[in-house]
Amino acid sequence: MPPALQATGITKRFPGVLANDHVDFDLQSGEIHGLLGENGAGKSTLMNILYGLYQPDEGTISIVGTPTRFSSPHDAIAQGIGMVHQHFMLVPPLTVTENIILGQESLQPATQFLGQLSALDRRSAAQRIRELSHQYRLDVDPDAHVKDLPVGAQQRVEIVKALYRRAEILILDEPTAVLTPQEADELFVIMRELVKQGKSIVFITHKLREMFAVTDRISVMRGGKMVGTTTPKQATSEMLAEMMVGRQVILQIDKQAAQPGDVILRVGNLQVQDDRHATTVHDVSFEVRAGEILGIAGVQGNGQRELVEALTGLRPVSGGHVALLDHDTTHATPRQITEFGTGHVPEDRHKHGLVLTFPVRDNLVLCTYYESPFARGVEIDEAHIENEAQKLVKEFDIRTPSTGTLVGSLSGGNQQKVIVARELDRPVKLLIVNQPTRGLDVGSIEFIHRRIVEARDRHTAVLLVSAELDEIMSLSDRIAVMYKGRILDTLNAPDATREQLGLLMAGVKGGAHV
């Protein structure tokens, strides 16, 4: 039997970049084929070609042995290809049914003569959704409003949406990035069920563990080329990492036991509101000591962002207090907090961390441009800034053609290195890092993790916030789990297990749901 999907010799050039270089990829019917690769390896380009968003410069695609061409996603959908994007394409106020039929509305036969004004046939659509949900055990309620659904359920709605359009092949783009470990496991069960009933799945991820948990075959891309295909039985984590990066990678950070010193940051009964004035941080208290890493684990959106913004002066505190060393910084400005010795690697490097239209060198002094030696009086001292930039580019291995290159044209990993370099170069007493490696490649993650541990060993207090459980577990000395704005529990990292943390992240403590 011919493969469900076969792409041969796919080549795609963008100005100055060869994004796909004669890539061969095949998906057998009824298998889960994992696709692994760093950012910029060409995974997304390949998937966008398979989904009809891009047209390949060379190469052919065949569906069950029949050569075909997609000029738009519409063609791909018609040929039975469905894609679940990393960022859901759902309209929150609408119901599940409305979201699913959006763009494919079926009309009530009695009113069809009215053309655009005909009534929607929601009932038969809902009925089909119920059937699909039942058939693949997706547990989707067609009448629920999407905004009321948890993230995992929204993802299942996306899957139903693809199935509703009669997809035989599903492309899942980093589907676990927004899930708790338990939710991810549930997703894997669903994926298994889908292939058992004859669907085929392309599963994109950068988490090696998940490759072993669910796939039948694993393909690795690097630098626009397909490096190789293997099976979970034959592969090891080290081997896959090496295939991705092209060199040996140390996956587990080597670190000594922490030697906690004085309390640097003390947070007591902190309350913070989000932009809509809903309290999203409730009564949070903790301490971070010099020379230790306190990890804050939790699924995204449980108040971590507001917590970090409050600690760094970007968001007003509505209750409780924050003390940094011996200063009360509850209502301090971002600059005061920086000047007391805080480094902050923000969650969103494009929104807060960098000015993308500025060159690398200006971004490297973004927080210190006004201080000697970078400024003399009112004037900026470009020579000193350039020296500093040269030094940091070398020290932090920032791959940039020059210090005058616009930061926006660097890769994500190098952009993040610019921020880390800037924040660690100062003599900081407290380092707050929020999602420091989101979306980065394995090589950059390794580098940034090492720097964070080095900062700890230099007696910096580190507050690490991350939704990646692996990151939290490999770096932290103590782990606090945040759920719905509260810290449910704080564990010693060496004693904490993945299961224990996963349950806390889902709000289950001591066997009871909070």
Place this chain on the structure above:
Amino acid sequence: MSNLAAERAARTDGRATLLRTLDVLSMPALAMFLGFLGGAIIIWITSGSLETVGAAYAGLINGAFFKQRGFSETLVAMTPYVFLGLGLAIGFKAGLFNIGVEGQFYIGAISAVWAGVAFPGLPAIIHLPLVILAGALGGALWAGIPGFLKARTGAHEVITTMMMNYIAFRLAEFVVSLPLRDPLSTAVQTLRVSPNAELWSLWQIPERLADPLNALGVALFCALCAFVIVRWLAPHARRVVVGGIVFATGAIAFIALPPLVKVWWLFDDQYDRLHIGIILALVAAAVVWWLMYKTTLGFEMRTVGANPNAARYAGINISRNIIVTMAISGALAGIAGTIEVLGVSICRCLPLFFSSGYGFDSIALALLAKNNPIGIVGGAFLWGAMRNGADLMELNSGVSKYIISLIQGLVLLFVAAPAVVRYLLRMRAPSKTEAEAPLTRGWG
């Protein structure tokens, strides 16, 4: 990341630099070209003959450069455009759309007239800087109010500055008709400013410099310029050397200039309105460039404009920055008004119906120049030439001079919509990383 990727980044960087340079230089030129082409088509359609197009553009060029005093008049018209364009550019760089420069121009004019009338008998060395300062302060205050409102309440500056414009127009009418009205004149206009507060016309310079105090003022100005140039060319020169050069320049200017201009001075046409404002305009462009790119304040303003979230993260006080930026922007507009009153208006006073239209033209100018101070000087020259040549164009070809506004509007359209130009000229779009920086943000 592999070496390959670094190489790729190097290539894209080279490409980006090239595209950026091309974008900075070629897009405005192409927009100008398309603007004139569009103007030609419209003249052709409305007049029905290609000859009219030729006659109109020949008249425009003739009027702008070649008729008697044509070139000086272009420079005269260019001067306020430079100041206003710089004011708008500073705002745009910091993410603010100061649409109220016209009003600030008026307030600057009023303040300058008041300062010029209120202190008769002051020597020019004090009075002239004083009136310019008064104009700058008036404009700064007028723009600072919307700045304060935005910083404090988030009121959008496009709305508030526009409303401030109307207040300014009516306030100017009030001041002209009542407190500062010249009772002896039949026309409704303000009192004439003291002769020492006037901006010197170029033909007046020999007689002005005959006064030693004026010569001293000019010498001080030359010394200051020398100081800046020496600091720029040799930043690490010893203090003694710098001091020596500066002192020597000042001394030579003081001793040699007055007799020199007395025997050798090209400008003796008493009807030529060209005045020293053009020199001030060039100085202002240099100062604004320095402010934007070489000072911590400029760094802050550009950061706030490029990414306000990152600016907040970096500890920059955004509210203060908005107010300061608006004040500087308004100060430049105020100086433009000052110069119009003190250097150009025949009565050296503010008449009723002192309508300029400079402010609104300047918005298109700042966009055309991509907020680059050097570009603004070049663009202001073009704008001045068009404004100045329009009369002869109308006379020679019968094409209404308002076609100029139409051409400027088309230029603005093409500048604001580079995609249209690229489509019309079949150019390739720049890479994604080189996304166009928004000129101003929305109504948030």
